[in-house]
Amino acid sequence: MKTSIATVSISGNFTEKLDAIAAAGFYGIEIFEQDFLAYDGSPRDVGRMIRDKGLEITLFQPFRDFEGLPGALRTKAFDRAERKFDLMQELGTDLVLVCSTVHPESMGGIDRAADDFAELGERAAKRGLRVGYEALAWGRHVNDHRDAWEIVRRADHPNIGLIVDSFHTLSRKIDPETIRRIPGDKIFFVQLADAPLIDMDLLYWSRHFRNMPGEGDLPVADFMRAVTATGYDGPVSLEIFNDQFRGGSPRTISKDGYRSLIYVMDEVRRKEPALEVDLEPMPARIDVQGTAFIEFASRGDDADRLEATLAALGFRLEGRHISKELTLWQQGEVRIVVNRETKGYAASAYNVRGTTVCDMGLKVSNAADTIARAVALGADTFAQPIGPGELDIPAIRGLGGSLMHFIDETSGLSDVWQVEFNQAPTEDTGAGVTRVDHIAQTMTYDEMLSWSLFYTSLFEMEKSPMVDVIDPDGLVRSQALQAGDGDFRITLNGAETHRTLAGGFLAESFGASVQHIALSTDDIFATAAKLSKRGFQPLPITANYYDDLAARFDLEPDMLARMKGSNILYDQDAHGEIFQLYSQPFGNGMFFEILQRRESYAGYGAPNAPFRIAAQKRLMRPKGMPRF
Ligand SMILES: O=C(O)c1ccc(O)c(O)c1
Numbered sequence: 001m002k003t004s005i006a007t008v009s010i011s012g013n014f015t016e017k018l019d020a021i022a023a024a025g026f027y028g029i030e031i032f033e034q035d036f037l038a039y040d041g042s043p044r045d046v047g048r049m050i051r052d053k054g055l056e057i058t059l060f061q062p063f064r065d066f067e068g069l070p071g072a073l074r075t076k077a078f079d080r081a082e083r084k085f086d087l088m089q090e091l092g093t094d095l096v097l098v099c100s101t102v103h104p105e106s107m108g109g110i111d112r113a114a115d116d117f118a119e120l121g122e123r124a125a126k127r128g129l130r131v132g133y134e135a136l137a138w139g140r141h142v143n144d145h146r147d148a149w150e151i152v153r154r155a156d157h158p159n160i161g162l163i164v165d166s167f168h169t170l171s172r173k174i175d176p177e178t179i180r181r182i183p184g185d186k187i188f189f190v191q192l193a194d195a196p197l198i199d200m201d202l203l204y205w206s207r208h209f210r211n212m213p214g215e216g217d218l219p220v221a222d223f224m225r226a227v228t229a230t231g232y233d234g235p236v237s238l239e240i241f242n243d244q245f246r247g248g249s250p251r252t253i254s255k256d257g258y259r260s261l262i263y264v265m266d267e268v269r270r271k272e273p274a275l276e277v278d279l280e281p282m283p284a285r286i287d288v289q290g291t292a293f294i295e296f297a298s299r300g301d302d303a304d305r306l307e308a309t310l311a312a313l314g315f316r317l318e319g320r321h322i323s324k325e326l327t328l329w330q331q332g333e334v335r336i337v338v339n340r341e342t343k344g345y346a347a348s349a350y351n352v353r354g355t356t357v358c359d360m361g362l363k364v365s366n367a368a369d370t371i372a373r374a375v376a377l378g379a380d381t382f383a384q385p386i387g388p389g390e391l392d393i394p395a396i397r398g399l400g401g402s403l404m405h406f407i408d409e410t411s412g413l414s415d416v417w418q419v420e421f422n423q424a425p426t427e428d429t430g431a432g433v434t435r436v437d438h439i440a441q442t443m444t445y446d447e448m449l450s451w452s453l454f455y456t457s458l459f460e461m462e463k464s465p466m467v468d469v470i471d472p473d474g475l476v477r478s479q480a481l482q483a484g485d486g487d488f489r490i491t492l493n494g495a496e497t498h499r500t501l502a503g504g505f506l507a508e509s510f511g512a513s514v515q516h517i518a519l520s521t522d523d524i525f526a527t528a529a530k531l532s533k534r535g536f537q538p539l540p541i542t543a544n545y546y547d548d549l550a551a552r553f554d555l556e557p558d559m560l561a562r563m564k565g566s567n568i569l570y571d572q573d574a575h576g577e578i579f580q581l582y583s584q585p586f587g588n589g590m591f592f593e594i595l596q597r598r599e600s601y602a603g604y605g606a607p608n609a610p611f612r613i614a615a616q617k618r619l620m621r622p623k624g625m626p627r628f
């Protein structure tokens with residue numbers, strides 16, 4: 001597949017953009033005229049520079065307000081086109097995009113436009129160039145690819161073809177299946193963009209909110225199925241106008257773009273196996289069956305305090321690593337490793353961030369397949385020297401440079417605990433924690449799309465709608481991702497200001513990482529009672545909260561009193577109930593949550609977040625912990 005991306009899609013100056021695009025593995029670029037005009041170099045030099053970086057120029061764009069003009073304006077439009085043809089020849093590209101006119105003096109009429117294109121086709125042909133016509137969703141006379149196609153069909157010139165752009169078709173809810181009727185060789189170019197469903201003016205939506213396929217809500221894979229069914233085999237090119245991306249890291253956004261293209265084309269192939277998709281075979285999205293372990297990097301007193309917290313939470317010391325300074329803590333199915341090594345990835349993570357989650361192990365059906373898919377999607381694999389007697393467990397880089405290991409039953413990798421740890425379990429019956437419910441990762445708001453794409457393209461995970469978490473000092477956006485029936489859940493929390501609890505954590509821990517781990521119990525009250533005996537210090541919740549709870553829900557007075565007595569928070573949705581109990585914050589603002597879902601409560605207790613956060617901030621302030 002010829003992967004391509006428009007230079008408008010990413011930030012930086014022209015050379016920075018090219019470097020990032022080349023490094024991400026793209027075949028070519030669309031040159032957006034603005035980017036080129038701002039660059040101080042001749043068209044010939046620009047063309048050479050692009051090819052020296054191993055990239056092709058797949059398209060020059062946009063040429064605006066061409067068709068349907070009267071008299072002198074029409075002549076002028078053709079003159080302008082000739083000037084741009086000169087430029088294209090110097091750059092070394094043969095295809096230009098003409099977008100449907102918004103000129104106030106342009107006239108409608110399919111034949112008038114077709115005549116203009118037939119003449120333009122003649123002029124282009126003399127120079128060996130081609131012209132593609134794209135319907136802008138807000139075009140004055142043409143705003144639908146079907147009308148643009150009719151114009152191209154009537155222009156009936158070999159150098160005139162159609163350009164389809166998923167945004168323009170899907171934003172107007174035009175059925176992409178209508179593209180199947182178009183001959184593939186008359187589609188000269190394909191642009192892809194997704195977008196979140198927001199009800200707003202089409203032009204504004206397009207110029208500010210587009211995002212990578214898979215990051216938004218539009219059926220981009222269905223659009224691409226229809227395109228592929230025509231036999232089109234030219235470049236598939238990302239054209240993403242997005243305010244965040246314009247200010248983001250060019251390398252990250254380019255990598256996300258590459259990942260999104262591979263992901264969407266793999267979806268096309270899976271949804272419609274009869275289609276010929278030019279993409280190396282790769283395993284399907286991976287079914288994550290659960291969290292195998294969570295590893296903290298820590299050291300000295302910090303590590304002692306963490307282990308004391310784990311013990312208070314009902315974890316028992318299960319074993320020590322055969323050769324490294326690792327302890328394994330277990331309760332129910334939950335395994336937590338505390339890594340005190342002074343060399344290797346955990347040590348680097350601790351040196352930068354202090355106590356932090358540096359690694360996460362996921363249970364998958366096939367670890368080798370997981371790595372193969374991750375690599376196909378452009379993820380970075382990770383390996384470090386393996387000590388005697390240790391298993392080689394495959395890993396990739398995850399959030400904030402942390403690791404993600406994959407453990408399966410078939411490869412013997414699930415025996416790692418018996419093989420690598422001297423088992424010395426204590427007789428401890430724990431506090432009733434059964435498994436990991438979810439892992440909450442904190443990041444800047446700008447990083448959220450990258451991480452949701454990372455998880456949803458690699459794993460069979462679905463996104464829930466974004467929810468607002470109200471911190472007394474600002475807003476935190478939260479996006480939940482879920483695999484299977486909740487076998488593996490992640491929440492991505494995007495902070496916009498350092499004054500929020502999440503933002504403060506982000507600043508103190510030098511970047512995105514796990515801020516809290518939520519553990520399940522089948523009986524929150526029994527667990528609370530056991531925790532209390534173990535000296536666990538819950539996060540104290542105000543009496544006002546419980547008064548409000550009594551007003552909002554029909555709760556038995558006895559149950560309300562028990563919740564209040566144990567600092568348990570409560571919420572209901574259409575599917576069930578949730579009970580939540582929080583630890584006090586530790587490290588740079590990390591914490592544990594213990595929760596019980598009843599029936600099939602689907603959320604994460606977002607309505608309780610403001611009270612939980614206020615309580616955490618009350619505790620953190622006097623101790624000189626992060627200044628929230
Ligand atoms: O927003 C625009 O003007 C614009 C220009 C060129 C395109 O290909 C496009 O999809 C939109």
Ligand SMILES: [Mg+2]
Nearest residue numbers: 134165191239
């Ligand atoms: Mg476009």
